Amino acid sequence: MCLNRYLITRRMVTNGDFMGTYINKDKVLVAVDCIIFGFDPQREVLQLLLIKRDFKPKKGRWSLMGGFMKKHEDLREAAVRVLTELTGLDNIYLEQLKTFGKIDRDPVERTVSVAYSALINTTEHDSGLINQYSARWFDISEVPDLIFDHDFMVKTAIKRLQYRASVQPIGFELLPEKFTMRQLQKLYEEIFNQKLDKRNFIKKINSLKVLEKLKEKDMTSSRKGSFLYRFNHQKYQEKLKAGFVFKV
Amino acid sequence: MCLNRYLITRRMVTNGDFMGTYINKDKVLVAVDCIIFGFDPQREVLQLLLIKRDFKPKKGRWSLMGGFMKKHEDLREAAVRVLTELTGLDNIYLEQLKTFGKIDRDPVERTVSVAYSALINTTEHDSGLINQYSARWFDISEVPDLIFDHDFMVKTAIKRLQYRASVQPIGFELLPEKFTMRQLQKLYEEIFNQKLDKRNFIKKINSLKVLEKLKEKDMTSSRKGSFLYRFNHQKYQEKLKAGFVFKV
DNA sequence: CCAAAAGTGTTTATGATACACCCATGA
């Protein structure tokens, strides 16, 4: 590390080759921020995970889960580590969203932040664990003002989520293993922020042929009860390999 | 800068608030790499701009136009500056592509690189200027091996280009002001790497209603000559505002 | 028997695809 750096510097001094290429270049902090979406199947709302900062600056304000990349760690690994440290969430697939590099985005130090995003199935992840870490789910319509440029990051993430939802059967990452058609539809309505026609929606979803209709019914939401469905990962993978586009 | 940093450190020492938040965090080099696409309307090929490195490491190898962000400069500005310094290209709209953060992507120093991409109209930009800077256009099918992870960056950029081309009338950024339908079609064929039906293509393009057919003909490619078209930016902006999706 | 949510089909409009011949011109 320091040694390594010294050696390179020596080489540069010796033959001049690296001159102007790596020395005298500014180094800055590289942050990672995690934008985690969830869906509450009972209340049928899209949610965002936030933490309350118990340190300055902006102590007491809500923020995305963020931290700094270490020199000897991959960027993505840094995001995974930070998320785990702050929420206990483990084994989450984080997708890179965008990098935010405005000069004054962090008032303390020049920091470039790489935002990562994930969709999680809240019923599969221990919410007690999340609470323990002073993290909390917010309904997407009730997200408070966030620190720095985190509001903008969230806006960007929602746009990306809408795009992803339009080309992939995204619902299955956010719903419990078994779910009703109504829940799936509500999820899409939340993501796109618009009402969808029940009949057309079901037709389209069925045409994708990646759902199994189960014999079981969910009896909590009506007297008649509604059938439960399950996502068939194998069929999905086969279709994906065949180049099928899951336009919803 | 150094002063500023010192003050913050003092405050941290005084009240402990910043402890563990900003101090002892690793700083790394933040690079920007520019992926510039062009289109040669004569030869009807998609092209990529590269430079020959005249410095180590990888001296003599071809590479994207890259450099390091300065501490007191926006990330995007850094990309614009680097592009201008290395190619003379000015006034280019660079769109952020993705950030590459593998631990060993640069063998010399830990570097996180943010890739930016742009489409340029080669006839509007002084190619003499580019040559002066030891930059060169390569046909997309003949791009040489590049340094570091630049090959992967280019692959990623091409995918993004294909996506953008499918939802925006992208051709107009890459073509000269006046162009023929054939050139436009060839451009899309190059981007998607597949043949398109002439009649269907023209129908689709016309349905977008953002082209003006001129009275002039281009006589260089056939005896009959082919009509020239021009992109109508105003119509495009109006449609864009109205939420029109330019699916091609 | 009624309230509340579940479930189900048809029609129409729009856009995508496939496909082949005539036109204008310079040499």
Place this chain on the structure above:
DNA sequence: TCATGGGTGTATCATAAACACTTTTGG
């Protein structure tokens, strides 16, 4: 007159959108 690239139209199919009534059952 002919070789070359330019230019045009129709029929079919697939998907999207609009739209309303019946079913089930617990209370």
